[in-house]
Amino acid sequence: MVSSLILISVGSNINKIDNTRSGLNALALAFDDLSCSSVYESESVGFNGDNFYNLVVKANTSKTIGEVCKCLKKIEDDHGRKREVKFSSRTLDLDLLTYNNEVCEQPVVLPRDEIEYNAFVLQPMAELVPELRHPVTRHTYADLWANFSKSVAGQKQKLWPITFTWSKSPK
Ligand SMILES: Nc1ncnc2c1ncn2[C@@H]1O[C@H](COP(=O)(O)OP(=O)(O)OP(=O)(O)O)[C@@H](O)[C@H]1O
Numbered sequence: 001m002v003s004s005l006i007l008i009s010v011g012s013n014i015n016k017i018d019n020t021r022s023g024l025n026a027l028a029l030a031f032d033d034l035s036c037s038s039v040y041e042s043e044s045v046g047f048n049g050d051n052f053y054n055l056v057v058k059a060n061t062s063k064t065i066g067e068v069c070k071c072l073k074k075i076e077d078d079h080g081r082k083r084e085v086k087f088s089s090r091t092l093d094l095d096l097l098t099y100n101n102e103v104c105e106q107p108v109v110l111p112r113d114e115i116e117y118n119a120f121v122l123q124p125m126a127e128l129v130p131e132l133r134h135p136v137t138r139h140t141y142a143d144l145w146a147n148f149s150k151s152v153a154g155q156k157q158k159l160w161p162i163t164f165t166w167s168k169s170p171k
């Protein structure tokens with residue numbers, strides 16, 4: 001079976017310890033060979049709300065892009081995700097960042113553009129897959145983070161790695 005490498009951004013700022021842990025359990029059941037960056041805490045970007053927990057997850061899957069997104073949406077829904085207001089607090093946010101080196105607009109935009117301007121995505125990516133290259137710019141995530149973290153925008157976004165224990169329970 002053909003396996004694809006996916007990177008997923010995980011975020012929560014409502015009941016964030018439980019939702020992050022339970023979200024990771026659900027991802028480990030849905031996808032293969034899950035590995036995780038550290039969990040980082042940061043101030044909410046773009047709206048006033050509680051601090052977020054964020055991390056990036058790497059996994060393998062035989063699912064298509066559409067199937068992966070459907071699966072992520074179901075896991076969000078299972079965690080009581082409300083979607084009325086776009087910039088608002090959320091129990092669990094799961095966004096597909098990359099799917100192999102796919103560059104596409106349908107069924108979703110890949111690579112997701114926030115990789116390049118959100119420290120809460122790029123810093124954990126640089127930690128988890130430093131030598132992997134962005135499918136469009138071909139820069140490594142380590143280089144993208146090194147440059148972004150020195151920029152004015154990057155200097156404004158601070159992330160704190162937190163102690164967070166999670167271990168995959170067997171499928
Ligand atoms: N790269 C992606 N990964 C996962 N789902 C996506 C992606 N792009 C679009 N979607 C789908 O489209 C919907 C809207 O996209 P988007 O992720 O921008 O909104 P959101 O998750 O509600 O808000 P936010 O951008 O604030 O995270 C999502 O709810 C999801 O179903």
Ligand SMILES: Nc1nc2c(c(=O)[nH]1)N=C(CO)CN2
Pocket residue numbers: 010011012042043044045046047052054087093120
């Ligand atoms: N720190 C942080 N800020 C955010 C986040 C997030 O995951 N972390 N997600 C948002 C909506 O996608 C908006 N703002």
